[in-house]
Amino acid sequence: MNLYQLTIYQLQKMLRSGEVTSVEVTKAIYKRINEIEKDIHAYISLTNEMALEQAEEADKRIKKRGDTLPLLGIPLAIKDVICIKGVKTTCGSKILSNFIPPYDATVIKRLRANGAIFLGKTNMDEFAMGSSTETSYFGITQNPWGLEHVPGGSSGGSAAALAADECIGALGSDTGGSIRQPASYCGVVGMKPTYGRVSRFGLVAFASSLDQIGPMTKDVTDTAILMNVISGKDPLDSTSLDVNLPDFTTALRNDVKGLRIGIPMEYFVEGVDHEVECSVREGIRLLERLGASSHEVSLPHTDYAISTYYILASAEASSNLARYDGVKYGYRTDDSKDIMYMYKMTREEGFGAEVKRRIMLGTYVLSSGYYDAYYLKAQKVRTLIKKDFDKVFKECDVLIVPNAPTPPFKIGEKIDNPLQMYLSDIFTIPANLGGIPAISIPCGFSKDGLPVGMQIMGRHLDEETIIRTAYTFEQNTDYHLQKPKNLSCKDLGEI
Numbered sequence: 001m002n003l004y005q006l007t008i009y010q011l012q013k014m015l016r017s018g019e020v021t022s023v024e025v026t027k028a029i030y031k032r033i034n035e036i037e038k039d040i041h042a043y044i045s046l047t048n049e050m051a052l053e054q055a056e057e058a059d060k061r062i063k064k065r066g067d068t069l070p071l072l073g074i075p076l077a078i079k080d081v082i083c084i085k086g087v088k089t090t091c092g093s094k095i096l097s098n099f100i101p102p103y104d105a106t107v108i109k110r111l112r113a114n115g116a117i118f119l120g121k122t123n124m125d126e127f128a129m130g131s132s133t134e135t136s137y138f139g140i141t142q143n144p145w146g147l148e149h150v151p152g153g154s155s156g157g158s159a160a161a162l163a164a165d166e167c168i169g170a171l172g173s174d175t176g177g178s179i180r181q182p183a184s185y186c187g188v189v190g191m192k193p194t195y196g197r198v199s200r201f202g203l204v205a206f207a208s209s210l211d212q213i214g215p216m217t218k219d220v221t222d223t224a225i226l227m228n229v230i231s232g233k234d235p236l237d238s239t240s241l242d243v244n245l246p247d248f249t250t251a252l253r254n255d256v257k258g259l260r261i262g263i264p265m266e267y268f269v270e271g272v273d274h275e276v277e278c279s280v281r282e283g284i285r286l287l288e289r290l291g292a293s294s295h296e297v298s299l300p301h302t303d304y305a306i307s308t309y310y311i312l313a314s315a316e317a318s319s320n321l322a323r324y325d326g327v328k329y330g331y332r333t334d335d336s337k338d339i340m341y342m343y344k345m346t347r348e349e350g351f352g353a354e355v356k357r358r359i360m361l362g363t364y365v366l367s368s369g370y371y372d373a374y375y376l377k378a379q380k381v382r383t384l385i386k387k388d389f390d391k392v393f394k395e396c397d398v399l400i401v402p403n404a405p406t407p408p409f410k411i412g413e414k415i416d417n418p419l420q421m422y423l424s425d426i427f428t429i430p431a432n433l434g435g436i437p438a439i440s441i442p443c444g445f446s447k448d449g450l451p452v453g454m455q456i457m458g459r460h461l462d463e464e465t466i467i468r469t470a471y472t473f474e475q476n477t478d479y480h481l482q483k484p485k486n487l488s489c490k491d492l493g494e495i
């Protein structure tokens with residue numbers, strides 16, 4: 001075992017007992033990054049100097065005062081859509097390639113207050129629009145399990161960094177699957193919390209009624225630890241919920257006796273890869289052997305989820321991205337003969353093709369004459385999708401489904417076919433539309449050795465049951481312990 005392979009929980013114990021220092025671990029991770037980043041490209045920028053200063057500070061606190069903050073001295077990777085004061089936050093876009101936020105996102109403030117260290121900012125699809133991390137202005141990220149495959153997206157950098165042991169834990173953001181889908185493609189754990197559980201202040205907005213920040217980790221225990229730190233009401237985000245905060249680590253129980261699992265028939269249909277379906281069904285059978293029961297349920301409006309999402313998310317994006325005009329933030333064209341022309345050329349040069357596609361689609365569905373037919377109708381269908389969930393959660397405690405219809409696809413395979421790309425989110429989007437929490441955990445491998453993920457969805461604000469189910473599954477399997485074999489793995493910082 002190398003230092004960079006540790007989980008948050010393992011490292012927490014070793015730091016407290018004095019077995020290792022935060023500086024040693026942080027250095028070991030940067031060495032690891034140096035060695036394999038040329039193959040993976042998980043990061044857009046690294047913050048070595050800041051991280052080592054934070055690590056030194058953490059070591060002093062541990063030594064002097066025996067501090068036991070949950071993340072004291074733990075190095076994390078942050079998706080480049082979340083603002084860290086004084087650190088470039090690009091959102092994977094040319095238009096923000098020089099943007100340095102003058103403030104911390106609320107989640108960053110909370111991580112800081114709990115002692116975390118920031119290693120750098122991870123790669124992502126431009127403005128979180130994509131499912132493969134191929135639309136980043138800063139180049140593609142490769143899947144550590146198969147370098148010719150995508151890591152998923154849009155939080156592909158965070159997922160790849162975890163799988164390649166280039167960080168101990170990470171944050172991602174999920175608007176339509178961007179935490180869960182890359183987590184499943186890279187064989188790690190990723191959770192989208194209930195909408196409103198985590199503050200969005202300082203998260204660069206894509207589609208504000210859907211966006212949520214969430215943990216991406218090497219196991220379920222670490223997800224619970226990060227959830228404890230990042231959750232909670234924030235006066236700076238009026239959509240954050242003022243509700244009781246459980247201690248999510250108390251849900252880490254190896255026990256699913258009496259748990260009722262719903263299996264929505266609309267998620268096991270033609271087009272779902274056979275190996276994916278088998279792994280997920282095998283996972284459900286394991287939980288049954290451990291005391292859960294399962295029955296088939298129906299979410300009849302699932303078929304409309306993709307079209308509903310692409311209308312609503314694009315409409316919100318077209319409005320949110322109106323602020324990038326070359327005046328207030330980031331990139332400005334050199335070609336500015338008058339102000340209108342300057343706006344136009346800045347956006348023309350600053351945004352990539354996928355972002356432009358979304359802005360045009362969003363502007364179209366909001367325009368007069370089309371608003372009622374598209375945007376308003378989509379809002380109504382969103383309510384129907386939410387009602388489907390309300391109904392099934394009366395008769396079951398969790399829903400278990402595949403995360404994505406196929407194992408990771410090849411780089412370049414879908415980039416020229418937006419519809420195919422959008423279809424890879426078919427199973428993750430409904431949870432965003434319904435505002436409910438969902439997790440992806442590793443549940444198998446394809447015959448080519450690529451990871452397969454199982455998605456567990458739960459009731460509004462019931463992350464605990466999801467965590468308990470996921471933890472029980474993890475305790476009785478070893479998928480989460482496997483590591484990509486093709487990566488060079490010299491002995492660095494050996495324990």
Ligand code: GLN
Pocket residue numbers: 128129130131153154173174175176177178179206313425
């Ligand atoms: N892949 C989806 C999209 O392109 C979801 C992205 C996300 O969750 N940020 O919109």
